[in-house]
Structures are given as C-alpha cells and as structure tokens.
Amino acid sequence: EVQLVQSGAEVKKPGESLKISCRGSEYSFISYWIAWVRQMPGKGLEWMGTIYPDDSETKYSPSFQGQVTISADKSISTAFLQWNSLKASDTAMYYCARPGYSGSPDAFDIWGQGTMVTVS
Amino acid sequence: HSALTQPASVSGSPGQSITISCTGTSSDVGAYNFVSWYQQHPGKAPKLMIFDVSFRPSGVSNRFSGSKSGNTASLTISGLQAEDEAEYYCSSYTSSSTILFGGGTKLTVL
Numbered sequence: 001e002v003q004l005v006q007s008g009a010e011v012k013k014p015g016e017s018l019k020i021s022c023r024g025s026e027y028s029f030i031s032y033w034i035a036w037v038r039q040m041p042g043k044g045l046e047w048m049g050t051i052y053p054d055d056s057e058t059k060y061s062p063s064f065q066g067q068v069t070i071s072a073d074k075s076i077s078t079a080f081l082q083w084n085s086l087k088a089s090d091t092a093m094y095y096c097a098r099p100g101y102s103g104s105p106d107a108f109d110i111w112g113q114g115t116m117v118t119v120s
Numbered sequence: 121h122s123a124l125t126q127p128a129s130v131s132g133s134p135g136q137s138i139t140i141s142c143t144g145t146s147s148d149v150g151a152y153n154f155v156s157w158y159q160q161h162p163g164k165a166p167k168l169m170i171f172d173v174s175f176r177p178s179g180v181s182n183r184f185s186g187s188k189s190g191n192t193a194s195l196t197i198s199g200l201q202a203e204d205e206a207e208y209y210c211s212s213y214t215s216s217s218t219i220l221f222g223g224g225t226k227l228t229v230l
Contacts, residue, residue: 011228019171035219037166044123045158045166054143061218069211095165106156106219114165 002114003028004096006035011118012086019082020115022096029077030054033100035108036070036081040092048094051079053083093117123220124210126150131228137198140225142210143191148220150191154213157195158185160224161206169208170195197227204230 022034035050044084049060069082074090081095092110094115097108125143133137142149144156149155155173158166168177170186173193183198193212197204210222 037221044224045211045221046123047158047211050219059217062216094166098167101171101175104154104156104171105213106154107168107177108156108211109168109171109177110156110165111165111167 002100002110003017004110006096006112006115007093009116013119014088014119014120015085017082017084018117019077019084020094020117021080022088022112022114023076023078024098025077029096030074032100033080033105034072035097035099036079037095037097037108038064038092039095039114048081053077054067077098088115088119090117092120124212124218124220125223126208126225129226129228132197132200132230133230134200134202136200137196138200138227139197140195140208140210141195142193142195142222144193144212145191147216148191148212149188149193149212150217151215152213153188155186155188155193155210157184157193158209158211159204159206160209166209167191181205187225200229202229 036048038046048064051058053074072079096112098110100109101107157170160166173188175187
C-alpha cells in the first residue's frame with residue numbers, strides 16, 4: 001500500500017528547533033513531489049511548500065518562505081520540515097502530501113497521518 | 121495570493137443536492153484547470169474527491185462532481201448522505217507556481 005508515514009507528535013518550547021519527517025513507502029519516492037500543509041487548530045489548510053526528492057528542488061509559499069526549511073533524503077525516502085526557532089503560533093497539525101496524478105500539481109491523493117506540533 | 125473564497129457553511133437534507141463554490145482570480149482558478157476538492161472529517165487527514173476541475177479519483181462516489189466557470193469552481197454533491205457531513209476545501213495551482221487552498225466549507229446534513 002502506498003503510504004506516507006509521519007513522525008510522532010512533538011511538544012516544544014518557544015525558541016527551540018524542530019525537524020519532523022515524512023517517509024514514503026511502496027512507490028518511487030524520487031518521482032513525486034512532496035508538499036507540506038499546515039492546519040492550525042480549528043482552521044483551514046495552508047500549503048507551505050513542496051520538494052522534489054530526486055534533486056531537492058523546493059518551492060515555498062511566500063507566507064512560509066524563510067520561516068521553515070523543507071528538505072529530503074532520497075536514500076531513506078524521507079522528506080523533512082524544519083524550524084530553527086519555534087513560536088507559539090507554529091502550534092498546528094502538519095501534513096505531508098503527495099500529488100499523485102501526473103501534471104496535476106495540487107491533486108494530493110496520498111496524505112500522511114499528520115504530526116501535531118505544540119509550542120508552549 | 122490570498123486564500124480562495126468559499127462559503128463558511130452549507131446544509132442540505134438527505135437525498136438533496138448541494139453546491140459549494142470556490143472563487144479565485146485570473147491568476148489561479150481562472151488560469152489553469154488545476155482545481156481540486158478535498159473532504160475532511162474531524163480528526164482525519166483530507167481526502168481527494170475531485171482533481172483537474174472535474175475528475176474523480178478511483179473509489180470516489182459519482183455523487184461528487186466538479187465544474188468551473190471563469191474564476192469560480194464548484195463542487196456538487198448529489199443524493200446527500202449523512203456520511204457526507206464534513207469540511208470541504210478547494211485548491212488551485214497559481215501563476216506563481218504555488219498552491220492555494222480555500223478557507224473551507226462546513227457541510228451539514230440536516
């Protein structure tokens with residue numbers, strides 16, 4: 001079964017750093033973009049950015065550019081989302097998602113289970 | 121780019137049809153046929169229901185359909201069922217090579 005498996009929930013203090021992960025399985029990880037999506041408590045979905053694992057090309061939403069870093073290690077089929085200095089406003093559920101239909105950049109057919117990040 | 125505009129809530133009775141709109145601009149919804157719709161139940165990850173304006177992924181009921189006119193896309197759910205009660209989000213590719221989501225619409229099945 002094609003899956004994206006995310007790392008577990010995190011509780012951090014303001015100012016701390018954090019790196020969460022998203023591992024792909026049962027498909028060619030290097031052949032599909034991986035996006036990160038934020039969902040703050042009780043709020044909607046926000047596209048943060050995306051990475052192409054084969055060459056690590058990245059694109060960021062202007063709202064998140066400079067606030068987070070998206071990376072990938074294709075040798076372990078894993079994408080990462082990283083913060084250098086967390087803020088309370090980073091408290092949210094973070095999903096990774098794969099656009100699985102060729103040529104359709106926003107058709108996210110596979111989603112991770114989400115990683116809840118609490119900053120307090 | 122601001123979030124795409126969706127109504128905050130819609131409702132309908134079982135068996136009825138409802139339509140959710142998603143309004144963008146000529147730089148996103150109006151520029152490409154890359155509009156998707158997602159269903160999200162509480163505590164769950166979103167599920168892709170429609171992509172490329174009107175295509176259904178395998179396994180999605182044909183009660184769900186999508187369309188677009190100008191800068192506004194629409195999701196129609198026919199034959200409403202209790203299990204359709206959820207939050208629905210649209211998304212669109214943009215001329216800046218980014219993805220925008222709508223603010224979400226809460227569907228209540230009366």
